[in-house]
Amino acid sequence: MKKLLLASAVSVALIGTANANASEHSGTYAFDKEGAHQFITFKISHLGYSWLYGRFNDFDGEFVYDAENPENSTVTVTIDTASVDSNHAERDKHLRSKDFLHVSEFPQATFKSKRVVVDDDGEADIIGDFTLRGVTREITLEAEMLGHGEDPWGGYRMGFEAETEFRLKDFGIPMDLGEASETVEIKISIEGIRQ
Secondary structure (H helix, E strand, O other), X not given: OOOEOOOOOOHHHHOOOOOOOHHHHOEXXXXXXXXXXXXXXXXXXXXXXXXXXXXXXXXXXXXXXXXXXXXXXXXXXXXXXXHEEOOOHHXXXXXXXXXXXXXXXXXXXXEEEEEEEEOOOOOEEEEXXXXXXXXEEEEEEEEEEEEEEEXXXXXXXXXXXXXXXXXXXXXXXXXXXXXXXXXXXXXXXXEEEEO
């Protein structure tokens, strides 16, 4: 199963092949938070009978892309855990409680990459430290670049998608929803604007 999560986000931008003009798209890219061209969604089984989907509405970050040496690229993500949204107010209140995210004590989740491994197909594993609910563990984001180029407003953009998964108990989440719901899958879609 593909390795999940957050961070919160972000590995796809780290893929690419070196070429004569590689340096043209190297640089530091800020997430397009203002234009809302970014999503962090999650999926977890509900008792083994159906899927529960949700997202985090408020997060930010940046990535540094080295086109000539993608392995030197980096990414950081910060997520406002209180922005969790599963399209159900009472459930969201429960997700913010001590049973799950405990947002009053841990208002942010973060991801900071440590290394990037690019395979022969041009896809990348972004390995980094993910902190959730006060617990920090290493996770891997499986990423791929979606594209890059000039935008209509004179800027330069790059987009990627990444996914990961982790067990709730690995990050100190005490709520036991049964064996079918031990693992959450996360998908991150990001569009960055070169600074």
